[in-house]
Amino acid sequence: xxxxxxxxxxxxxxxxxxxxxxxxxxxxxxxxxxxxxxxxxxxxxxxxxxxxxxxxxxxxxxxxxxxxxxxxxxxxxxxxxxxxxxxxxxxxxxxxxxxxxxxxxxxxxxxxxxxxxxxxxxxxxxxxxxxxxxxxxxxxxxxxxxxxxxxxxxxxxxxxxxxxxxxxxxxxxxxxxxxxxxxxxxxxxxxxxxxxxxxxxxxxxxxxxxxxxxxxxxxxxxxxxxxxxxxxxxxxxxxxxxxxxxxxxxxxxxxxxxxxxxxxxxxxxxxxxxxxxxxxxxxxxxxxxxxxxxxxxxxxxxxxxxxxxxxxxxxxxxxxxxx
Amino acid sequence: xxxxxxxxxxxxxxxxxxxxxxxxxxxxxxxxxxxxxxxxxxxxxxxxxxxxxxxxxxxxxxxxxxxxxxxxxxxxxxxxxxxxxxxxxxxxxxxxxxxxxxxxxxxxxxxxxxxxxxxxxxxxxxxxxxxxxxxxxxxxxxxxxxxxxxxxxxxxxxxxxxxxxxxxxxxxxxxxxxxxxxxxxxxxxxxxxxxxxxxxxxxxxxxxxxxxxxxxxxxxxxxxxxxxxxxxxxxxxxxxxxxxxxxxxxxxxxxxxxxxxxxxxxxxxxxxxxxxxxxxxxxxxxxxxxxxxxxxxxxxxxxxxxxxxxxxxxxxxxxxxxxxxxxxx
Numbered sequence: 001x002x003x004x005x006x007x008x009x010x011x012x013x014x015x016x017x018x019x020x021x022x023x024x025x026x027x028x029x030x031x032x033x034x035x036x037x038x039x040x041x042x043x044x045x046x047x048x049x050x051x052x053x054x055x056x057x058x059x060x061x062x063x064x065x066x067x068x069x070x071x072x073x074x075x076x077x078x079x080x081x082x083x084x085x086x087x088x089x090x091x092x093x094x095x096x097x098x099x100x101x102x103x104x105x106x107x108x109x110x111x112x113x114x115x116x117x118x119x120x121x122x123x124x125x126x127x128x129x130x131x132x133x134x135x136x137x138x139x140x141x142x143x144x145x146x147x148x149x150x151x152x153x154x155x156x157x158x159x160x161x162x163x164x165x166x167x168x169x170x171x172x173x174x175x176x177x178x179x180x181x182x183x184x185x186x187x188x189x190x191x192x193x194x195x196x197x198x199x200x201x202x203x204x205x206x207x208x209x210x211x212x213x214x215x216x217x218x219x220x221x222x223x224x225x226x227x228x229x230x231x232x233x234x235x236x237x238x239x240x241x242x243x244x245x246x247x248x249x250x251x252x253x254x255x256x257x258x259x260x261x262x263x264x265x266x267x268x269x270x271x272x273x274x275x276x277x278x279x280x281x282x283x284x285x286x287x288x289x290x291x292x293x294x295x296x297x298x299x300x301x302x303x304x305x306x307x308x309x310x311x312x313x314x315x316x317x318x319x320x321x322x323x
Numbered sequence: 324x325x326x327x328x329x330x331x332x333x334x335x336x337x338x339x340x341x342x343x344x345x346x347x348x349x350x351x352x353x354x355x356x357x358x359x360x361x362x363x364x365x366x367x368x369x370x371x372x373x374x375x376x377x378x379x380x381x382x383x384x385x386x387x388x389x390x391x392x393x394x395x396x397x398x399x400x401x402x403x404x405x406x407x408x409x410x411x412x413x414x415x416x417x418x419x420x421x422x423x424x425x426x427x428x429x430x431x432x433x434x435x436x437x438x439x440x441x442x443x444x445x446x447x448x449x450x451x452x453x454x455x456x457x458x459x460x461x462x463x464x465x466x467x468x469x470x471x472x473x474x475x476x477x478x479x480x481x482x483x484x485x486x487x488x489x490x491x492x493x494x495x496x497x498x499x500x501x502x503x504x505x506x507x508x509x510x511x512x513x514x515x516x517x518x519x520x521x522x523x524x525x526x527x528x529x530x531x532x533x534x535x536x537x538x539x540x541x542x543x544x545x546x547x548x549x550x551x552x553x554x555x556x557x558x559x560x561x562x563x564x565x566x567x568x569x570x571x572x573x574x575x576x577x578x579x580x581x582x583x584x585x586x587x588x589x590x591x592x593x594x595x596x597x598x599x600x601x602x603x604x605x606x607x608x609x610x611x612x613x614x615x616x617x618x619x620x621x622x623x624x625x626x627x628x629x630x631x632x633x634x635x636x637x638x639x640x641x642x643x644x645x646x647x648x649x650x651x652x
Contacts, residue, residue, distance in 0.1 A: 028511045055409075058427055099510055115579065137637070172435075217426040217428065218425065218429045219428060219430055219431045219432070220431075221384065221386075221423075221429075222421070222423050222429040222430070222491070223439075224384060224415065224492070225382060225384055225415050225416065225421040225423070225433065225495075226415060226416035226421070226443045226446065226495070226498075227412045227413060227414070227415040227416030227417055227422075227443070227446045227447060227498075228442055228443065228446050229412065229446065232446075236434070236442075237431050237434065239431070240431075240433045240434065241431070241433055308570070313449060314433065315432070316433075316478045316481075317432060317480050319478060320481075
């Protein structure tokens with residue numbers, strides 16, 4: 001188990017270094033930091049001074065190590081667009097996105113998992129077929145359509161929920177949360193529901209397929225031949241065999257929402273990372289894009305790492321494949 | 324059969340059909356046999372003869388589109404074919420244990436052996452947690468696994484094929500069933516392991532006096548284990564005889580063909596091997612009359628016209644119009 005964990009962590013660090021290098025190449029080769037940082041009437045001396053200060057006269061590898069070193073000290077460089085430290089820009093937007101991602105994950109688990117199990121256990125029931133029909137819509141409708149539909153119904157027609165913003169935000173010092181106020185919860189429901197539509201549908205279909213397959217297997221038949229109750233067979237013996245792919249997908253989806261909920265954030269004017277990313281692309285703000293790239297890599301790698309460290313707890317065979 | 328004890332399991336006219344695109348095809352055609360208390364009944368036949376279907380039909384575990392459509396199954400006075408699903412569940416594992424064929428696929432890969440045993444015990448016996456565990460450990464010991472405490476916590480993939488089959492046997496027997504149906508219990512194992520598993524089954528059978536239905540295609544296994552043998556052919560019973568009579572004086576030409584097709588040294592020590600011409604008809608392709616008639620050297624007009632009934636003699640029964648004489652073998 002320790003070997004397994006160590007090898008996973010080493011892999012994660014290596015991948016992060018590679019991503020950082022690519023991001024660094026972006027910063028090093030695209031755009032001109034001097035033009036962005038110097039005033040138009042700067043002298044040649046000021047220019048040379050800045051080159052030396054930024055280390056632009058150093059070889060590529062030295063600069064990369066410097067770049068990594070700075071990041072480890074919390075220095076992520078400056079935005080070309082706003083001249084703010086990139087770290088501040090991301091820290092400001094991060095809570096909104098992370099909270100959105102977790103609430104939508106919560107909806108996915110609470111709605112998707114039971115519905116998926118129901119469809120897997122009773123694939124031919126009327127209700128099961130009805131769920132499958134609805135989930136087809138969930139898979140095929142794009143996010144912005146779902147978002148606009150939800151706004152049209154719940155904000156415009158019924159006037160129940162706000163259509164934009166985060167509501168009242170409570171500042172905890174290190175984190176600005178919208179989850180401690182009623183208006184914050186009201187504001188997060190529609191965007192979170194929008195994001196989870198696809199995932200709920202996806203998890204339902206995945207669990208159903210997995211359960212139907214496991215249900216045919218010889219060990220489930222043997223469990224029946226031993227007189228175990230149907231509840232025990234489905235909810236313990238069968239479910240445990242479907243968990244690996246399910247938590248893998250949930251993890252990837254969580255990363256996806258944190259990194260790429262651009263469209264949904266735009267529809268709901270949600271002040272998160274997605275809108276920051278969009279603005280940075282429009283402004284060719286290379287340092288922000290580069291750090292964002294590394295950040296996204298980090299999120300995916302950490303989530304993936306956690307998921308992989310959970311594997312052996314579910315299926316001990318994972319450890320054997322390792323050795 | 325006059326002074327024989329009441330059979331533990333009595334199967335009469337068991338019929339199983341398979342629905343193929345709306346057409347009903349008979350897979351098991353009025354199969355009748357019984358198993359006495361403490362007896363080992365061998366069920367033998369080629370692949371596709373309906374052996375496994377017979378076993379699965381008894382505990383209502385047929386895989387759709389196979390479906391039981393007729394006949395009665397009586398276990399110690401209880402009609403199994405009329406039980407509710409809930410009552411059937413307590414028969415499975417509780418009254419009838421089932422040993423599956425392939426230990427590589429029949430154990431749940433993500434649940435420990437101990438847990439699988441305890442769940443099975445608790446499904447049938449009202450025992451506390453400690454007693455359940457004690458019984459599980461006891462069974463691991465009885466089926467010959469070293470260090471039961473260690474094995475209890477292990478997962479199936481950590482055991483060899485032979486050890487897994489021992490676990491499967493423990494799972495089938497741990498709730499003290501009256502009858503064990505073993506469906507090709509050694510077919511998936513190495514030859515050296517097969518002998519050990521057969522020995523284990525025989526020992527457990529002697530200790531507990533449990534009745535057994537041993538389904539196999541291997542006449543060697545039958546000779547070692549069975550008291551009586553039912554020979555199935557194309558979903559019908561060809562012959563049922565005590566094991567000695569079956570080998571020494573088979574009545575049905577198919578039985579003799581089956582015995583002669585098994586490599587066995589003759590009295591002079593040379594190996595003799597005769598194969599039966601042709602192949603067993605598949606599902607839905609059974610010829611009219613006796614299913615064996617196209618391959619039978621004794622077949623006559625009546626064999627092709629009507630299905631021979633099961634003729635009962637003192638200890639045996641056969642379904643043939645022209646049975647072999649005692650001396651012909």
